[in-house]
Amino acid sequence: MSRVCKMSKNVREVFRLDELKDDIRRNMVALLGNDPRSKRKFSYYNALAYSVRERLVDLWMRTQSDYYDSxxxxxxxxxxxxxxxxFLMNYLTNMGIVDECREIVAELGFSLEELEEEEWxxxxxxxxxxxxxxxxxxxxxxxxxxxxxxxxxxxxxxxxxxxxxxxxxxxxxxxxxxxxxxxxxxxxxxxxxxxxxxxxxxxxxxxxxxxxxxxxxxxxxxxxxxxxxxxxxxxxxxxxxxxxxxxxxxxxxxxxxxxxxxxxxxxxxxxxxxxxxxxxxxxxxxxxxxxxxxxxxxxxxxxxxxxxxxxxxxxxxxxxxxxxxxxxxxxxxxxxxxxxxxxxxxxxxxxxxxxxxxxxxxxxxxxxxxxxxxxxxxxxxxxxxxxxxxxxxxxxxxxxxxxxxxxxxxxxxxxxxxxxxxxxxxxxxxxxxxxxxxxxxxxxxxxxxxxxxxxxxxxxxxxxxxxxxxxxxxGVTPRRWLMQCNPALSRLITQSIGPEWCCNLEKLRELVPLAEDSAFRDAWARAKLENKRLLSRYVLRKVQMGINPNTLFDMQFKRMHEYKRQLLNVMHVISLFNRIKDNPSADITPRTVLFGGKAAPGYYQAKLIIRLINEVARVVNADADVAGRLRVAFLPNYCISQAEKVVPAADLSEQISTAGMEASGTGNMKFALNGALTIGTLDGANVEIMEEVGAENIFIFGLKAHEVAEKRRSGYNPREFYENDAELRRVMDMIGSGFFSPDERGLFSPVYDSLMHHGDYYMLMADYRPYMEAQAAVDALYLDQDQWVRKSILNAANMGKFSSDRSxxxxxxxxxxxxxxxx
Ligand code: F58
Incomplete structure (x- = not known):
């Protein structure tokens, strides 16, 4: 760490920042053959990238000869x-020159963020x-x-x-x-x-x-x-x-x-x-x-x-x-x-x-x-x-x-x-x-x-x-997954406990007592709200949909796969929709449910679930009774740069795979590190996240891995759950009967059939009611913002173990x- 601090003190000298602006102009001409008076963002992004990269080559050669000599x-x-x-922001973050670079880029007439967006x-x-x-x-x-x-x-x-x-x-x-x-x-x-x-x-x-x-x-x-x-x-x-x-x-x-x-x-x-x-x-x-x-x-x-x-x-x-x-x-x-x-x-x-x-x-x-x-x-x-x-x-x-x-x-x-x-x-x-x-x-x-x-x-x-x-x-790297992607929260953390956390994530534990400090909680909530606002703007740009940053942001972003059970999340959304329709004046916690993830091109069922999410979103978002309380969106093309926008803005992180099937998960770590509360099964690293943050600060539900295995052995009957749970039955019937696909009634039959007729291999029916109950606990807690923010702080504070430095x-x-x- 001492080395890091030393470096950031004389960073201007080490990286010749005084020459950076000239180098960008020089690279515009010499490498890219562009007129530096042009205002093309893409050219400036490239010229900046080359100018940043050339500052590392020397250090890289020195590192290699260090390795060789020793x-x-x-x-x-x-x-x-x-x-x-x-790469751009990651280089700047690890070089410790984000702020300096922002100034220089501004002098050239750009914001760093707009140049960042030029990179694929x-x-x-x-x-x-x-x-x-x-x-x-x-x-x-x-x-x-x-x-x-x-x-x-x-x-x-x-x-x-x-x-x-x-x-x-x-x-x-x-x-x-x-x-x-x-x-x-x-x-x-x-x-x-x-x-x-x-x-x-x-x-x-x-x-x-x-x-x-x-x-x-x-x-x-x-x-x-x-x-x-x-x-x-x-x-x-x-x-x-x-x-x-x-x-x-x-x-x-x-x-x-x-x-x-x-x-x-x-x-x-x-x-x-x-x-x-x-x-x-x-x-x-x-x-x-x-x-x-x-x-x-x-x-x-x-x-x-x-x-x-x-x-x-x-x-x-x-x-x-x-x-x-x-x-x-x-x-x-x-x-x-x-x-x-x-x-x-x-x-x-x-x-x-x-x-x-x-x-x-x-x-x-x-x-x-x-x-x-x-x-x-x-x-x-x-x-x-x-x-x-x-x-x-x-x-x-x-x-x-x-x-x-x-x-x-x-x-x-x-x-x-x-x-x-x-x-x-x-x-x-x-x-x-x-x-x-x-x-x-x-x-x-x-x-x-x-x-x-x-x-x-x-x-x-x-x-x-x-x-x-x-x-x-x-583990995940705290440099990209907190410092770089969440400047608002990083600033607050550094102001409160100093800068060492990013190389020694266990230090975040020093935030624990601050969870009891109402001024700190307010600052924490403000950082989250700022991130939610930024994401709302992004969502508006991407899918032309307005979302309200004051609602609970409920997120499931990961590859689309039946074992990850995005469908269970959709079943919860449909249930909420029904509850609102049945009782339009009910006092419910307003939510924005966001999904993202790619399905393998040949994976029919996963693609159908994407379609279902979008059709449910269409129905829900158009309904006047539901307005202001429930919104659903699927953000296309989930990728690392999108994750960097989504993760800092989450209130709730959905980690709901069938127990025993998700080897670890790492999205679960990124979300919790950024102050989201997890709703999840005892699967993969969720188990260890619970151990670290405390069972009272996470929403755990559902079958455990050994229970899933036993049920498979002894014979699992999904119909039993359908027959004994009217709310579940209604959800399934809506999916199966074409409520969400009026022009093509049978569209979602394969989804219905996989649960009702083909054995429900991933046991959604068994976990539906426990999941609904856990979600009800989420709703109740979110209404008590003081408690919610407290738990949000405690989540981030106890994530030290999940730094990839430790792994x-x-x-x-x-x-x-x-x-x-x-x-
Ligand atoms: C993932 N595997 C696990 N495989 O699913 C996840 O639980 C774990 O956290 C993560 O590895 C890191 O350990 C995964 O991403 C693949 O994408 C393979 C790509 C090549 C074909 C087979 C799957």
Missing amino acids: MAKRVYYLSMEFLPGR DAGLGNGGLGRLASCYLDSMVSQNIPGYGYGILYDYGIFYQSIVNGNQEERCDNWRRHGCPWEITRLDTLYEVKFYGRSETYYDSDGNVRFRWVDTENVMAMPCDILIPGYGCSHVSNMRLWTAQSSREFNLSDFNRGDYIGAMHGKVMSENITKVLYPNDQFLQGMELRLKQQYFLVSATFQDILRRYLKQHTSLAALPEAVAVQLNDTHPAIAIPELMRLLMDVYGMGWDVAWDICTRTFAYTNHTVLPEALETWPVDLLGRLLPRHMQIIYEINRRFLEGVAATFPGDTERLSRMSVIQEEGGQRVRMANLAIVGSHTVNGVAALHSNILQTGLFRDFHEYYPRKIRNVTN VMEYARGIWHVEPLGK
């Missing part, structure tokens, strides 16, 4: 997804898993842990969602169409990535059998770096994202044969690898291109890691002492056979030595227990695309099962459950099993989730490797075995 152990975070969102989000991920990776990069570099992100630079990130006649429509997210000032393309670094071909045996000079991978089709990987400044900028790291380039000789042979179009086709096909992010959340499509993307990331990354390592080491034997690789879910798990291949086939090691190095290098984080999201690849496909890897996987499995059989003699059922190869329904490679076997540590992302891994999904593995499966509860330190000490540099 021979520090490095952490590589391998992820198919990163969700950094926008880098949406290189689907949701929580990708955003977590970005929070972890921020926390690693801010705490001087030598870490790098490795991922893919997709040309098209997560699709742009628009709502047309109530339906989701997807448009391609051509986010770099007008360039991206943050990326530093390394045109001179290229690695060759191989595909297809076959594995050939030969004898080396000592007469040993060896393997080589031949007759391959090759694609080149080119890196593009994006700098990641730590808070206070004592260190600057980077994420390295790969793009696919066609290989030259591949084309040349075709060109020489005179087949120009054929050669161009090959070029286009190979460059397709990094074209587009797969938009599925919690569902894996077994497409060949997806597996290609995974191996492309892994192969390029390991060439880069080993090149860097071999600059300072003569033997690979000490790799695990110098390198820790964290696999962000199983998506990069093909890295395990890849490292084995490199160590054996390229560097000549024997199996046992190579395997020991491998298992001491990798650790794997699991983010889901949903069966449809667990990756398996058909053996045929994997064997065709990566023949040598398939051989290695078989050998890993053979040796592994030998060990299991020795520990559990005669237990063939167990062998087939634990095998890396699934036999039933055509042979497939189970990537989770491979990742567990090839890693030294496996972690879940919240206490409940890790417990479910140990006792449920990975139980056999937990019995076999009793210390391998552990927990590291997720990253747990990984560093317990899994990666690295210490912050300079300590």
Whole structure:
């Protein structure tokens, strides 16, 4: 922290702020070829971005030589997804120059906010898993842990969602169409990535059998770096994202044969690898291109890691002492056979030595227990695309099962459950099993989730490797998710307890006594109201709808998925509507219910729920009896920059997944950190949020994870709830009968049927009444603003645990075995 404060004192000098205005003008001309007298916001945003970035390059090079000189152990975070969102404000925040920059930009005739809005989000991920990776990069570099992100630079990130006649429509997210000032393309670094071909045996000079991978089709990987400044900028790291380039000789042979179009086709096909992010959340499509993307990331990354390592080491034997690789879910798990291949086939090691190095290098984080999201690849496909890897996987499995059989003699059922190869329904490679076997540590992302891994999904593995499966509860970076997104509240907090909280979130606890101070409560309420006003303006701009900042802002923003139960929220909205219609003079707490989230393009039921939200909104918002008491809106294209507007303005955060299904959740943390009260089930990290903020400051309802499991076992009958609850019955009948879709009566039958006729897998019917009761408690409390604000303060004050700084330190000490540099 002392370093941070020192930096902010002489920030003008360090970042040459006196020259910033001239640099912006210079970049307008020299880099962008624009007339500085033009008032184009986009040009000025770019000129500012380049001028900010160039101030970090020096610090970044210094950081890299620090790491090199100290021979520090490095952490590589391998992820198919990163969700950094926008960079400009994050750079300025972490450099500590937001206010200074605002002044300079004003002198040029702009507001910082309007230039900020010119930036497109880098949406290189689907949701929580990708955003977590970005929070972890921020926390690693801010705490001087030598870490790098490795991922893919997709040309098209997560699709742009628009709502047309109530339906989701997807448009391609051509986010770099007008360039991206943050990326530093390394045109001179290229690695060759191989595909297809076959594995050939030969004898080396000592007469040993060896393997080589031949007759391959090759694609080149080119890196593009994006700098990641730590808070206070004592260190600057980077994420390295790969793009696919066609290989030259591949084309040349075709060109020489005179087949120009054929050669161009090959070029286009190979460059397709990094074209587009797969938009599925919690569902894996077994497409060949997806597996290609995974191996492309892994192969390029390991060439880069080993090149860097071999600059300072003569033997690979000490790799695990110098390198820790964290696999962000199983998506990069093909890295395990890849490292084995490199160590054996390229560097000549024997199996046992190579395997020991491998298992001491990798650790794997699991983010889901949903069966449809667990990756398996058909053996045929994997064997065709990566023949040598398939051989290695078989050998890993053979040796592994030998060990299991020795520990559990005669237990063939167990062998087939634990095998890396699934036999039933055509042979497939189970990537989770491979990742567990090839890693030294496996972690879940919240206490409940890790417990479910140990006792449920990975139980056999937990019995076999009793210390391998552990927990590291997720966290979010307080820099972006409080300091940057919520200046009003941050200012108040800093005035009250000093600035240290943003690097030591536990400090927020000093706010606890202030919850009893009515002047502080007023200031807190004013900050919230200011944020609600800002959001109201945004909503008006986006969906042309006026919302009243003095109503309770009830928010559910996350990917659309049945297990997240946006439908349960809608059922509550419909119930409120009915209550108002039945008794128009009833005294009810005015609410604005806001939704946002993307549905996977092929996920029919999730898309239908978006439509339902919009149709319910249409009916509710047009009703004169309801006016002023209930409003509903769906904000299109939920993304990081939208989250930064939504999160600070929430009163109530909806975290209502079926217990046992949300691994952790991180939106829950962001909302509570910004003073929203949570209504939620005992699922994922909600359990730990309750422990931290106190059961009296959160609205917990519904079945617990073990009760959901028991109900599934003993037979769950959703109709029972329908028959015994008139209010629920009425809601269901309205959905089923076409009340919200008068022109197409059967439109929402699939929604009705999923609950009434297809078993209500996510148990909405069972949780409806408890949810309604919890919502009634919310209404009552909101009427007592003093108590509400008190609890809002206590929520934020007790969120210290959920800083990603804490999570990253747990990984560093317990899994990666690295210490912050300079300590
Ligand atoms: C999410 N997973 C979990 N997966 O659902 C959430 O509970 C958790 O907080 C978060 O990870 C971080 O740990 C998630 O976002 C994906 O998006 C995958 C993308 C690739 C296909 C499979 C799902």
